[in-house]
Amino acid sequence: MGSAGSRRLREPSMAGTPDHTRVTRFGLDSYQLEEEEEVLGTAELQGSGARGLSAFMDAAVEEPVPDDRYHAIYFAMLLAGVGFLLPYNSFITDVDYLHHKYPGTSIVFDMSLTYILVALVAVLLNNVLVERLSLHTRITVGYLLALGPLLFISVCDVWLQLFSHGQAYAVNLAAVGTVALGCTVQQSSFYGYTGMLPKRYTQGVMTGESTAGVMVSLSRILTKLLLPDERASTLIFFLVSAGLELLCFLLHLLVRRSRFVRYHTSRPRDGRPDSRAGPARGPRYRVHHDVAAEDVHFEHQAPGLGGSGPLKDSPAHEVTSGGAYVRFDVPRPQAKRSWPTFRALLLHRYVVAHVIWADMLSIAVTYFITLCLFPGLESEIRHCVLGEWLPILIMAIFNLSDFVGKILAALPVDWRGLHLLACACLRVVFIPLFVLCVYPSGAPTLPHPAWPCVFSLLMGISNGYFGSVPMILAAGRVSPKQRELAGNTMTVSYMAGLTLGSAVAYFTYSLTRDTHHSCSHPTATNSSLPSGP
Template identity: 50%
Template sequence: MDENASRGFCHGGRSAIRTTSSPPAADRCSAVYLGMLLCGAGFLLPYNSFITAVDYYQGKYPGSTIIFDMSFTYICTAFVALLVNNILVETFSLNVRISFGYVTALVMLCLVTIFDVSLEMFSSDVSYFVTLAAVSLIALGCTVQQSSFYGYTSMLPKRYTQAVMTGESAAGVIVSVNRILTKSFLSDPRRNTVIFFGVSIASVVLCCIIFHATRHTTFVRYHVGVCRTAALDEDARAITHQVCNPEEVGLVEILDGTVTRDHYGVLVLQSPSSPGPDTPAIPGGRDRSGPEQIARAHETQLKFKGHSYKRHISRWDSLKNGVRRRWAVAKGVWPFMLSIGLAYFVTLCLFPGIESEIVSCHWASWMPILLISIFNFSDFCGKVLASIPYEWPRGRLVFFSCLRIVLVPLMMLCAAPRSSPILKGETWAMLLSMLLGLTNGYFGSIPMILAPSTVPDEQKELTGNIMTLSYGLGLTLGSGVAYLLNLWLGPHLTIDPCLPSNSTTLFANISADIYLLPGHPPGNTSIY
């Protein structure tokens, strides 16, 4: 919700908001649902593009922790961006915040694709830094965008929050298919990576276009308008108390005369008997206009006959009020916050870092790509399952989120010790990756879907933002623990573990026998 346009005042304790009995607009052919699904894909697709190109980056920086570093850089920047976004959510409009994410991702993807991957203009050390810097800036833009999207969809019916979360997983599926195809058809790592990033750039552009088309639909405007009206009513009651309090009358300036419109912090109220030009007046006090007119009426500023009020509140007062509102919301939805935080904490302990360290003598450089792809496909299926209606008790939801922690030691046994893992073979790793993705998709979605339904309409966007903050905290802690798990695995092997165990001894024996051949004096170890 664009809260810049949703600050309201009320005179004499009366709300000037008219109720309507008209039915909501319909989502024809589920067009808005599909649009929100693609929008969800748009803000995670850039990050998924970097980590799914794991074979390229591991080949470019052998023996490094590039995947861990990209994950940790993204998550830490994302967490800081979440904090900043929750503070500044009322400063910039929702459209600006979401567009900022798209623009940032597109610019960084284009720069990396052209200058680093295609032209290879940087040295290895500089390229490493450029890659992490690009990931960090993408995290900044996409996190502001993601948090805003969850606040936005919290004002729509529950299934649209599920659509955005399914879109996040769809981003992983799209990127995985893209990487498998480009690697299969082109053997040159640089060329197939350039094409891979090019497809990702085109996908982000498409998602941006779809978002701007979706937000202008009557369905979206109607539901956003309902929540804006509820927020106006809540603020109107709060400001009425301030106006009637002599000690706080300095916060409000009464302006007689011409009504001022379209100013930040200014809301003009008009009695229902004097409707504005954009508000249809219906005899008998009931609004029987269609969804298009209702949506337009919700979007107009409210007026009050004879006076207008201008609010003067300091930044500090606004910040304190924001913290109080968020704390009040958090006290009601904390089980959902805990559940989603635990779900993503467990996932980031293992994905993508530890999964990229699992070695396969059969699949070689394809192994990390396959594991990441299996996770993405399973995550997508889990989020689709989350659309099936089921009212989870809060305690049970937290319990199952905690239960996923058993996946951490099991997955570690597929990678440790590096020379000879305890759970040998690719089947174990693939099975556990599938289970990790399936449970992440389900238990990472359910809390985000259920939480907004437990609060009033005027608190839905704040709920979406707070849930995203918990989600970010779980991601940050999980990515930090992933480094500790990687340290437990020990240093990378200097000898290929897929070679036969006696290959070194065999080679030494062959070299010794060569010394005895005619024309090979002692000290000449060349076999050519």
Template identity: 40%
Template sequence: MNETLGRGYARIEAIRAARGEPLSSMPDPGAPPPDRYNSVYLTLFVAGAAFLLPFNSFIMAVDYFQMHYPNTTIMFDMSTVYIASACVAVCLNNLLLDLFTYNTRITFGILVSLATMLFVAVCNIGWDGFSTRVSYTINLVAIGVVAFGCTVQQASYYGFTGCLPPRYTQAVMAGESAAGFWVSLDRIVTKYGFRQPQRSTFMFFVFSILILLGHSMLHHVMMRHPLVQHYLRLTNESRHRRRIQLHLNPNEDATLMESEAGEASYGVLKLQSPVLSTTGQGEIETNAFSFANPVYSPTAVVPAPTESTVEPFPDSVTSEPSSALRTPRPSYKVEDVVFESPERPTSWRAFKRGVLARWAVARAIYPYMVSIGLVYFTTLSLYPGIASEVPSCRLGTWMPIILMSAFNLFDFIGKIAAAWPYEWSRSQLLMASGLRLLLVPLMLLCAAPRHSPHIVGDVYPILFSVVLGFTNGLFGSVPMILAPSRVGREHREIAGNMMTLSYNGGLLSGSLVSYLLLGMLGAPAAAPCRVYPTPPLPTLPPATPPNITYAVTVSH
């Protein structure tokens, strides 16, 4: 069918060229502009890193915050405040989806994140002129504001990439892991290069702020890229307009395209956009179809063309009388498509339609929503809270940094592995997400009880952190990539936002469960390291001095 349609297009172009008419320059709507140098992909990769960079910066400064606020649950509090604020932000983003454009929402999130990070770096870390209690409160408020701005960006980017091919969603998720990997390296370098904790943490935040500034510039360049404009235009047309479907002749649809060989006559079907018709009452907008040589109907008899009509193609001329022309089952080319704009609904009808659309999308992608919710529930139950409480007599304050760096590194590897062309089924994703729950008791036994953990050693918690990170990257990315492709183009942004809502639901529930796991660790121990008694070793009688002297004399 497509081959014969292509031949029909080629024949039309050949006739136009023979007649000296300009060839059609209309681009094929199925062929998007190329992403040269992968500029859109790389920008979305940086975007994924940028909107998680503030959260990772707060979390990776664990050694500074634990030293500055001793005997507190600072890591648990920051994680919970961040996730709670993120859930509010993603709900508001879903409600205000149709009021603001992608660019407006993302720019708002970038400005909020930048302003808050600058304030924390300069006033609360660099200057440090507040009391401990006020400083603690400022950190929690700051991370809540950062969470709101970053989550607005995150939900908007996932809705935005849902309109693009799936590889661009994978780029954003790989960038999220790159954020964790980058801040891990950044923290190790600044901690090693600046011995003073306050100075090293300040420089650590400065490097993160510089990346946010670079991301803001790249984003505005990307939004003007032809590839992005192409897919946004298709999405807007699918969402705001209704295509009129014409069934020319259902019984002979295949014959229309395949019967051109051997037939000298065929015509061009032109579907025009709404035009204005003049009547005695004035101009009235109507949806008019114009058919150029001849009107479609295998048995229709139409008047002969006059001077005011479109000139037929040379091979369309027949020897029939000038009073009538009989159509010999022609082939057609659609030059334009008619769109009918829907009526403007009331606010209540728009809200109801939005709720019904979200419910329909949720029913279509609920296995992916459950899967990603379980993945991040398991992750937030252990990271960063329990991971920061694992003791080590050998590594000391470096232990939480090493565990988080191992998690971030393999999370990055897992998100890259998500691009592997393997078709994951819904049952496989749900099973893998459920099996990850086994990591909760294993990691907990590495830290509980505080005075004497059941699993002793530095290798086991690092191994569990590696597995946690890799599975988080892999099974946290695949559902997000597959879900938008399970719905129509006009609902892909909603699918991306619904997946982000489930993602944040898993984060919030996991962060709340982490408080229960913290209570299972027991009270802080003064000496968390085990002291193993050394058994007395058998002693040998000392050698007599004369024998030693004699041996030396003989050797000389």
């Protein structure tokens, strides 16, 4: 408010003991004053630019919280989760095409490890740049890097077949690496993004991750059933995935401008008060109202200093014998923004990690165990009758049950960090169970195809639940201004678990090298869905 006029502070009559101090808060936008009694109380006021001391706005005049009409924002966040896992799922779910084109190779393991290694670098890079590049810039670049390889591989490799066998192998790995860079930047940014929204939207994004797996699995099953030609079905499969990715990107561009998103993402960052926020930076103002002496005066406290000095000589403050007057015609100068130092970056991340360390370990252990088995070992499980359909069905079951687990994560359960970590560690039992489905090679201990299907179902539900709950709870353990960084930090732990799991998965590949030679007619039913086991 830039007028040179002054507003008088009304002091209503008060019957009470003279040793009380009245705290006066200013709602300057409505020119209303709210007064309350408190023993020797003080109130801090913070301003921003020409708005002066607008930090303690009256709750009655604050902007009302916008509604998520028809759950449109939740649906958009769900599709966001689809968008940053759909490209990777598209590359690894067409396992039948990969086995046919690159027989006797560890193509699925190589793709998984390539994706994870690049993704780990990308999430660390994003964690460093979180204060330097805007949130939506990072998300937009991520979408473009994810969409490009899908279109390139579908047209140049699957359709036109422009590359030789060795070149195509390298090009596919390079495409997966590019997808990893784009999708991981999206993913870590979206977790920071939804960390500023209510908790259910983080759960919506994680549900979208599983939805991506379900959609890709169903798309692959349908294209394989409807189009007998493997090359044609794979081309349509990739084009459908590219179309879905483009839809997610366009929807994000629309949702980011909605009142609901702008309200929640701007409040923790601007100068207005937020009941959820911690202490704000910048110059501070203390208002003392001594009821006994009928005196009102201001004290100014510079940021980071313990002392304070009176503002009575300031051109923005005036005291008269008839009462106290405050003028706001001289706004405080804005501090020049500068990049944080490396020490400040590390300290900020240490403080956040110290609060959410149990959640970080929980999500890392959960995904470490999952990546030891999925997609690598699951893609190598064979059956003499089901043939290549078995790994497709196992992966579809995992994606569907993972989707169910992430829906269950929305249940209001108050988990303690250590209890959550203990439950995540119990999932290690899935590793020996899946190994028994492929070892000894050629005559596994659990040969029936129902065993890996049941284990995949249970592993998917537990992965969806214990992979979502830590991410949801972590944002609520820190202040609103730290939620984006908390989301990025959780993504670092998530990617660390994925990386270690992918590395360990190479050990399981040695257990399956002779699996596809164990049947006398391994490819007899590869082109059509069998009628029974």
